[in-house]
Amino acid sequence: MGIWASKEPPPQVVLVPPLFDFPPLGARTRMLESSYDLLFGKLALKYLFEDYFDDPGNFSTKILLKPLDDPHVDLIATVSGPLYRKSGGTVGSNAQFRWQSDVDDPHTFVDLCVANTDPVLRVRSCAYYPKYGFGAFGIIPLITKTRKTPDDYGVMGLRYGSGNLSFGMTVVPFPNSDEFPRSAWLVSKMGRLTAGAQYEPQYGTKDDFRFKNLKNWSCAIGYGLGSGSPLSPSFNFGLELANSSQFIASCYQHVVVQRKVQNPFEENEIIGITNYLDFGFELKTRLEDNNKSDKSQESTFQVAASWQANKNFLLKGKAGPLGSTLSLAFKSWWKPSFTFSISATRDHMVGNTSFGFGIRAENLREASYERADPNFVMLTPSKEHIAESVLWKDRKEPFCQSDISAGNFDGLPKELRPLGRFL
Template identity: 65%
Template sequence: MGNFLDKEPVPPVVLVPPLFDFPPLAARTRMLESSYDMLFGKLALRTLFHDYFEHPRHFRSMLLLKPIDDPHVDLIATVSGPLDHKPDDTIVGNALFRWQRDVDDPSNFLEFSVSSSDPVLQLRSCAFYPRYGFGAFGIFPALMSKRVKSEDYGVMGLRFSSENVSIGAKLLPFSKHDEFPKSAWLVSKMGRLTVGMQYEPLYESKDGAKYKNPMNWSAAIGYGVGSGSPLSPSFNFSLELLKYSQFIASFYQHVVVQRRVKNPLEEDEVVGITNYIDFGFELQTRVDDAQKEIAESTFQVAASWQANKNFMLKGKVGPLSSSLALAFKSWWKPAFTFNISATRDRIIGKTSYGFGMRVENLRDASYQRADPNFVMLTPSKEHLAEGMVWQKGGKRPANIIWQSGKRPVLQSDVVAGNFEEIPRELRPLGKIL
């Protein structure tokens, strides 16, 4: 009886929800792309400005499935089209089958892509050896109704990547035209500073040497702070001169905050919850009047707020239109996501809506409510905060401790870059530049 009355109170808990999509789907195939096109905050801005913002009066459904018996393979199928379907409108369907050698290593894979539009069948593959830093990749359209461009015959690439340097080139081995290379890049990271340049021979030169035409060159410089993990705040600012004709300035910031839990349905030991807030800005302006195909100066601003594991709100504003998106995600098995977006066109003064639906079981992320004293083999998304004292006025705690695996992990460990005890979906993408 005395043991029952003297029972120790349950330690307070801070909820750490999994992100809706981390890493983003585009990160799975980043080794098929130029490092120049993925760094300088471009991947994060692409996710912020486009994900869950559906085209006006369009729908998009996506199915992401992984068999239980073989985690090395998965299937992604998408169907999209206009809501007010007309006889001349087309419904686009795509399916992607992927085999990945290591579940935790997205840099070695083989993909088969089928589509209702060209290319009908496409093979993509990548092999990268982190020990030596060398990798090779290829994109080969197998079935196409008409081959017009040089890359329709296939693209191959070679790269060397380490933590501080990435250099590589894309080649057209089956092209009938003398184009070598299709593109080449060099990116280097020195502390928080990243610089890079890329060569793409798209424009002719007077003497026939395309590398002498400044329109075929792009250069960028970026300053970034943060580890890349969703649990760590990050900031990236970059300046880019694209093809000597367009200047792009952008910044992206990821903020991690803790707030008090106001939900009366939560247990008494749940004292706080982690929120993820993202901001992004991009300014594009023309610096070469000779290129009339480049649009005039434009800008866009976007923000995203994930309040908990179920709801995310996004908005973006531009000179021609504004958009607002709301996404709801249920973490069942499989997980279900529904999103709706509204776009206001200022030119015609009309608001249009788009809808999206997604069903997936690619990720193992869940939102468990286990006893914090129980040692789990799989780290829980609900973390222990022993000794956590909330200051008056609702301020965030000075020191955060959460349980993951057998030993508690301090916030200082995350700041120092120790992510071994952190769940896989909350770790940085990798050390490869």
């Protein structure tokens, strides 16, 4: 008689869901903007305070599509406007066609945008060479209804970026522009500290006076922890003196926690699921005394928090002295995926509550659940968490918390990797 071979039970694992929108769409065009405007937690705070907070009394629809036969191109179309015609307002729409040379590197691209507002037709292009750290970019409005400002004629720029240094400048190469440069920035990172300055001429009539006018300068310093991957906790704190007239203090924290699985349809070996919590705070104070009777705009603050319970549900809220907003979003990861969001905004000044709605359809990001190695469990480890490497059906090999802590993201899908290792 044969002896039945005992079968080892599968190791207990934790589900690691993708973030709703990671990498964010803003990461695809960050080479067109100043590094000063993206660092110090500014980019993360922008998404925390704006994404899925639909304007009260309005709707928004966004379609993000990529053909299966050519992953180098994609199309983003947006339509937004008031829910009721009697509420006033107009319906805004635009469509953006994009081509990028490398599927995994979004920093060299060309896009063409058509809209029913100015500019009607605009082209943007960027070429970045990671080996040398240099890049060039341009934003050219081809068709506009009016050309009143120098920016209506286009903007071109040069930049350099490495892991610890970023500098660059933009110019307006067309007529009717007496500003040179249009802007310039310098940002340096030393360990966990980041410091930078930016020059934007807005005051003065002569070049010498513009450089000497402190209102044309902004400076900031920030302290940051974390790798930038959604699987790693991160923290950013920043202080900024904007145009020598406004002081801004902000902080942002991304927390990765785990809880027990409450879904009865999951497999028995799945003991937990990773959740993502985000917190943000921003305080703005005017330093100038204009002797105005209205002091409401001299100092303002806002706080926000979000909780992603799993790959399908996201809950966000923000509050400030003028109003508060609560938003709930549901995402189905079909191909294409669909996202539905509803926002409720309470106006503290008027005392009424209004709602906003949003719908998105997308196949640009192809993230899915990941089954982590037992070593990824951030709970207190025990012998039952120790197991040999297992070949999962959706991964060639599991990833470990130790690898992520060491900065090794090569085994992760691109949707869960950091945005980049340069400023």
